Amino acid sequence: MTAPAPDNASNQFSERAAELRQLLTRAAHAYYVLDAPELEDAVYDQLYRELLDLETAHPELVSADSPTQRVGGTPSEGFASVAHRIPLFSLDNAFSAEELRSWYARLLKVLDREPQASEPLPALAMVGELKIDGNALALSYENGVLIRGTTRGDGEQGEEITTNVRTIASIPLRLQLDPPPWVEVRGEALIPDRTFAAINADRAARDEPLFANPRNACAGTLRQLDPKVVAARRLDFFAYTLHLPDNWEGPRPISQWECLSWLSSAGFRVNPNAALLPDLAAVETFFNSWDSQRHDLDYATDGVVVKLNDLRLQDSAGFTQKAPRWAIALKYPAEEAPSRLLRITCQVGRTGVITPVAEFEPVALAGTSVSRATLHNADRLAELDLHSGDTIVVRKAGEIIPEVLRVLSELRPEGALPLDLPHQCPSCASELVRESGEAATRCVNSSCPAILRGALRHWVSKGALDVEGMGGKLIEQLVERGLIRSISDLYGLDAALLSSLERMGEKSAENLISAMEASRSQPWARQLYGLGIHHVGEVNAKGLAAAFPDIDTLARTAVDHPEAISELHGIGPEITQSLQQWFNTPANQRLIKQLQDVGLSLASSEQERQELASRSSTDGVLSGQTVVLTGTLPSMSRTQAKELIEAAGGKVSGSVSKKTSFVLAGEEAGSKLEKANKLGISVIDEAGLVALLQSSQS
Incomplete structure (x- = not known):
């Protein structure tokens, strides 16, 4: 009697082909559509080759939806989709x-x-x-x-x-x-x-x-x-x-x-x-x-x-x-190398984000010696399932960034203990926090030395208070010697103290003190951005500064009426929640008081209020309208046109959709103009925009 091996084998081939199609389709979607690759190139190529070999040997397994029958992924939303004059084929x-x-x-x-x-x-x-x-x-x-x-x-x-x-x-x-x-x-x-x-x-x-x-x-x-x-x-x-x-x-x-x-x-x-x-x-x-x-x-x-x-x-x-x-x-085959894991250390960023780092015995990769690789966050740590003394496989992603690919669990030492992020901050020993829905684990102690160094660098950066001469090495000295325990302490420094520090002469110290004094008069929006509140960047800081004239008003609203903040244009629930948490933290409340005590207004001047109000006008002639720019305008740059539109209450978008109010078109207008015409959206030129803006002033 003949055993039914061929049928069983056929079923196994079919099941494996279906599994490979599912894996590769998901990976292609993540890569081409989401811009978030799930598989390393070498792994994808290996799985693809396995499926191709299966389909070559068993043509009956080929299906219309197989990754071997297509070129790539669907274009992402946000830009106009256009047909290529000549197709772009992939390569075998x-x-x-x-x-x-x-x-x-x-x-x-x-x-x-x-x-x-x-x-x-x-x-x-x-x-x-x-x-x-x-x-x-x-x-x-x-x-x-x-x-x-x-x-x-x-x-x-x-x-x-x-x-x-x-x-x-x-x-x-x-x-x-x-x-x-x-x-x-x-x-x-x-x-x-x-x-x-x-x-x-x-x-x-x-x-x-x-x-x-x-x-x-x-x-x-x-x-x-x-x-x-x-x-x-x-x-x-x-x-x-x-x-x-x-x-x-x-x-x-x-x-x-x-x-x-x-x-x-x-x-x-x-x-x-x-x-x-x-x-x-x-x-x-x-x-x-x-x-x-x-x-x-x-x-x-x-x-x-x-x-x-x-x-x-x-x-x-x-x-x-x-x-x-x-x-x-x-x-070429992906260059990988095994190494023995020595330890996991943690770095603390400016916003308190804890980044785990794998330290391992040095290996040669892509012409350099590698002994450290980021593990990104707790999720990646759990995915790898690292244990003490594990043998790991390391490669240089894109020939640049070292990464841990996998663990050779079969080589794990007996009794090895699982490794995880610490519960306490490695810099200040405060309890770490991980918010629901976030991948990051954070230290929320604003007095943490690691956070303080990052906060100081951010406060004096060009986008914030712009204090020339206050570099990272100087900040390191000030924090290490205990001369600064808060941002506000920067304004208590004197030239004599600074000139006694390494690589600081009298002239440099005097210039730095002058720069610190000048920073007191920086606009309220820059001061708000300089506080380094999570999710509050330069643009959002300007919007908040336009809506709230000082930090006390913003703080009361964030704590007692957060819904009033979330209603602002461009401010979502993440920013609202971040503001509420920041202003509810006692250490941050003390920081506000300290900054005000040393002469920082944390409030807008009359001139700044007028400028901010004009930029964020909600009753301008273009209030509530969305405008798309395309082509070259005859007498103004796109940036100038954008500023005029926003000053009139409008919003500039990068793509045409049914929500577009009108398109501002110049010479050599491309597919955006074509799409506007297809959707029946109004199109005006530069002269039309100028006339529209002038009509609101007459």
Whole structure:
């Protein structure tokens, strides 16, 4: 009697395929739609390959909703969705020389160039390019001028982010050669490592969450509604794909290598490490040579892209449903290393956030020695299930940030104790607090030395009281020597005391005292922001300062009538709850009294009240209206237009929707104007806006 093994095996294959589809679909949604990756690239690639192999061996398992049958995710909301003139296909991956040769054999078969048994392998010229770990962009030019920049999206449609793309200096606004009627360029936006380090250092100084890696930082930056934020982060761009009209009779490239040259001549930055490779052996040599060299680059790369050089052969090879047959991404294995966990320490941020840090025996990763990695918060700690003496697997996320991937629990020492966050602050021994719905665990003692150092740095920062000369090292000395126990103590310092400190001369001390005195007259909104209340940034501080003339009024309202605060424009329940908690804390109440005693008004002047009132007018001609800006205005910048609209009570949005009151359009208006016309939304020009604003003054 024959056992029913085949049926059982078939059921097992089907169940595993369904499980893989579910895992990969969820991970793709988190990555492409939520911008919150759940799986490491190496893990995703491994699961994807397992599903692809299953479906190849068992075609009956292929379903229309399988991740192997699609390109990417759905464009996020908040930006206009536009169709790409030419689809952006993804690339198939290879993870070994054997898989590369299999791809090459398939390519030869498609091109009808398979060798006979006794013949050598035909040599096809290819181009090797580094696979940049960034974010793909599609750029559209008409008559040589950039008219649109979009994200990759799902390959068929992407998000229109032209305003942000224009801030990238390595993307030309006008092509530097005689162009055809239209040109489509593809390339990779990225944040170089040195820039990324500076961004994270700035965020750390502001006690803001750090970006995990340059790719995530780049993706988040491209989706910023404020182009000034994008410009400040100094993104870069490498161009690598060119599309020209079929009927254009001008000089045109006939190979990928010539396309790169054309792009360079047009003014694009092209990666200098590309190579023209005569055969498959040269491809393997190119790939192997960059395995170690890539760690010396100022950006992350996790492999090389191999493309057939001849464009006519590319056309002959064509595409599968999701990828070109004439190109492949040959990827390096993720660099990981095991190490023994020594201890978990905790850092205390300015707002009291406790960040656990794993300290382990040093390991070499990506060319550097690594012995520490952030564990983020209590949830990540619990997810890893760390025990004392555990063997952990560490890697550098995006080749930059060390992270703990997993625990090798099978190597756990007998009797090892589970590790968790402490219940008391490591700096002041106060009881730690974790609010419902928050991932962060905090110390709420405002007198905590660690919090005090952060609070002092924030108080004297440029956005707050702007005290030039009061740097981090000086603050460290003042706190360590017990010379300062509160922000208010800054105003009791004298030049003689300061000049006795390390690296402080008499002149520097006198200048610092003058700067401290000048800070007393900073506007009320800056003083409020300087207090470092959780969730109250510069913008929210201005709104609160406009609504409440002094700190006593704000405190009474926050404690007794918080609903009056939550009704303010832009102030949500998180800010309201944070204000209520801050003003209910006795230590903060003492701080307010101390600051007032040393001469800080914590109140707005008459002039400031008038200015704030005009900016936040609720009865202006544009009160309650939402305006979208698009294109270039003839006589004013977008920032100036935004300020005029907000001064008249209006709100400026970055995308057109049914809630949009009207669109202010200038020259080269793009998809926002098209969407407004489709929705029947009013469109005015700069002259119309000026007339509208003047009508309220007549």
